[in-house]
Amino acid sequence: MPHHAPSAPILYSFSNPEELVDALSHFIVKAQKEAVEKRGKFTVAISGGSLPQFLNGLIGKPGVKWDKWQVFYADERVVPLDHPDSNHKLCMDKLFSKVPIPPDNIHTIDYSLKDDLEDLSDAYEKELIHEFANKDSARFPIFDLILLGVGPDGHTASLFPNHPLLSEEDRWVAYIEDSPKEPPERITLTYPVINHASRVAFVATGAGKADTLKTVLDEPEAGLPASRVRPITPGQVFWFVDDAAASKVEYPRTKM
Ligand SMILES: O=C(O)[C@H](O)[C@@H](O)[C@H](O)[C@H](O)COP(=O)(O)O
Secondary structure (H helix, E strand, O other): OOOOOOOOOEEEEEOOHHHHHHHHHHHHHHHHHHHHHHHOOEEEEEOOOOHHHHHHHHOOOOOOOHHHEEEEEOEEEOOOOOOOOOHHHHHHHHOHHHOOOOHHHEOOOOHHHOOOHHHHHHHHHHHHHHHHOOOOOOOOOOOOEEEEOOOOOOOEOOEOOOOHHHHOOOOOEEEEOOOOOOOOOEEEEOHHHHOOOOEEEEEEOOHHHHHHHHHHHHOHHHOOHHHHOOOOOOOEEEEEEEOOOOOOOOOOEOOO
16 A cells, blocks of 8 residues: 655644634634534543633534544543543633533543553543444544643653653554643553544644744654554645734745
8 A cells, every 4th residue: 555644734823812813713613614524523521720711712603513523532640530630621611611521422431440441541532432443444443633732841642752652553542640730640642543543633822832833843753642642644734823823933834
């Protein structure tokens, strides 16, 4: 089979976070429309950090078909679902409690398995297998959209620099017990899953991200975890950033 290099990241930079939120919600609705037309549903993975708050352009937006969404977490902290550190709680607070999404369409970790992270991550993997099973027999799930943030050290989801998890090739979901960012116990989607997605969108704002973005976009050979997100063709990676975060980046911007 001919091998196609992954397509280059597409960088959108906005003069303020409000414009970013607007453009991102437009992008998401377009992706949803395409997915629903093709397969009658929209599969999305979402991470934590500052990302969920940038999804608030979806609240009350016409055209969002919440009953078609199937939501997974790109990474999740192993804490109770109502704990302040839970990415699920964060997404509930910022978005899902404010929109008519059926609760069954949001796939959470099974915290009762907390004493065995292997079991807990396997159970989450099964949840994904169940959702993606009747698609073609692809080895990995093909998410319509994965939404990610990037940390100051270049980590994304719970894929941290120099961690053995970066070379995981088989599992869909893996666990980590020694996350350098609190809390230490987490599960995360692996690269094979992230890099099989139809679209991955990163969101990063603020001057505090300027150095990180420069390395991630201008020096991909440095191999920071976020640089390694390069979905296989026809998948694509998009960056939604503000001018402050992009201030040091030379990588070419695309106009939306
Ligand atoms: O659970 C987490 O910690 C997040 O999923 C993580 O991957 C986050 O997206 C980055 O750390 C960026 O965080 P900020 O957007 O808050 O900088």
